[in-house]
Amino acid sequence: MIFDLPNHDTLYAALLNRDAGYDGQAYVAVATTGVFCRLTCPARKPKSENCTFYGSVGECIGAGYRACKRCHPLAPMAAADPAIAALLAALEARPAYRWSEEDILRMGFDLSTVRRSFKRQFGMTFLEMARQRRLRDGFVTIAGGGRVIEAQVDARFESASAFRASFAQLIGRAPGKLASDPVLFADWIATPLGDMISISSRTHLHLLEFVDRIALRSEVGRLARHAKGRLGVGRTDPGQQVREELDRFFEGRNAHFATPLAFLGSEFAKDVWSELRRIPPGVTRSYSEVAKRIGRPASTRAVARANGANQIALIVPCHRVLGADGSLTGYGGGLWRKQKLLEIERHYRMTAVESTK
CATH class of the missing domain: 3.40.10.10 (DNA Methylphosphotriester Repair Domain)
Structure with a gap:
């Protein structure tokens, strides 16, 4: 921890x-x-x-x-598991290669075993590690004003087309399709639970998601359409503010987020998201409890759908909602992250209790 x-x-x-x-x-x-x-x-x-x-x-x-x-620093993990050692060595030798499951099989390893080993040791699969390692460097270069060719080199992609395709797979459009006069700006934020993408205007945060969330591309596409295609890459004041607030959150210093938010959804969904923000750190609610608190006790399933549609992770804390039996239920960022976030937030609850003694 x-x-x-x-x-x-x-x-x-x-x-x-x-x-x-x-x-x-x-x-x-x-x-x-x-x-x-x-x-x-x-x-x-x-x-x-x-x-x-x-x-x-x-x-x-x-x-x-x-x-x-x-x-x-990876040597002890590699020594403990020959598959990890071999795959890490292969990744180091070919950091720009687009690794696939077929490559792992050709090396003689079982896919499920490798997946479990990497998840246990690193919190991500080997393929996720390889992809993130390359893309992050290129994304940061573009966000800092660098040219696409510079980003491609920094991301260690041998071809421009491969870099463009991977970039597009992440946010739904290639670097050359980014707006020259954006109203929304995407930024990359590293956290202890994995890299995140933020999208903000010059005044509000519109999206904050882990890069491996399956729904990320469709969420970005919806925002891009809402902005009439004017999506770019860069840093804004709200983007910088949420970056700093996430640092304080993960360092155990403060669980309060004051970054101004912009919600894109129905009035019902906005009511649900606002109620989620009223759940204190270290406290959990059931879907039915949330439904009662917004005055819609018969809308438990609709609350669950709105919870799943939340695209501002952590700040709108959908991870604080559990099943009626106390189970973790679904979480777009992965149940392991949901568990970690709840563990982290126990620290804030314990601190709050101690401060009242």
């Missing part, structure tokens, strides 16, 4: 001292290099403000960082 780690200053001191006591227990991710390391890494030490500390390599990878080639 994120909150079991010592504070930033303690971990940074351990990094400076190359304290072996934290080996395998904490990792440092460096914003200026995009690399994560063991605290014992012999490389030159980064500035404190460029460091983020995580409790697992899966969190580092999910946040978009690459493994250091000097201290090899």
Whole structure:
């Protein structure tokens, strides 16, 4: 868990001292290099403000960082599982290759076994890891004003067509189809639970989703149509605000989100989403309870549909809604993320209780 780690200053001191006591227990991710390391890494030490500390390599990878080639933080996982070792080595040798299930089979590995192993160790499949590793770099280049050819090189795609196709698969349009005068701007945000896409205007946040959500492309397409095709890539004030608020949330400092939101949906759906925002961190509700609270006690199924249609994850906390029997039920970001978010938010509930004593 994120909150079991010592504070930033303690971990940074351990990094400076190359304290072996934290080996395998904490990792440092460096914003200026995009690399994560063991605290014992012999490389030159980064500035404190460029460091983020995580409790697992899966969190580092999910946040978009690459493994250091000097201290090899993936080595213990590779040593524990020959399939992981072979696939990580293959990914390192061919980072720009478009890996498929057929490639895994050709290497002699069982697909379900590999999927479980990677999910257990890293919180994502091998194919998800390979795809994210390439796309994130290219997306960030474009968001920073870089040309498509520069983004293609940064994403390590051998052909422009392959990069365009992968980019389009993510947000529904190739880089060359992005608007030159956008009213909506897509941005890439790394978090400990995986990379996210935000879409915002200059005044409001319209979408916040994990990049592996199946419905992401259709959601982006709906927003693009609403904006009459004027979708681009870049950073706005609301996009920067939600980035900073997510950092504070995952660091355990604050669960309050004040980024202004724009809802695209029916009046009923908007009522449901507004009610979800009134559920405190660390508290859960059932669909029927939400229905009663909005004055529509017979609309439990409609509440469930509106909950599933939410496209502003975490801030509109649909993960706080459970089945009538307390089961996790569906979550577009994956049930493992829903479980993690509820675990994280227990920290905020416990803090709130202690502050009233």
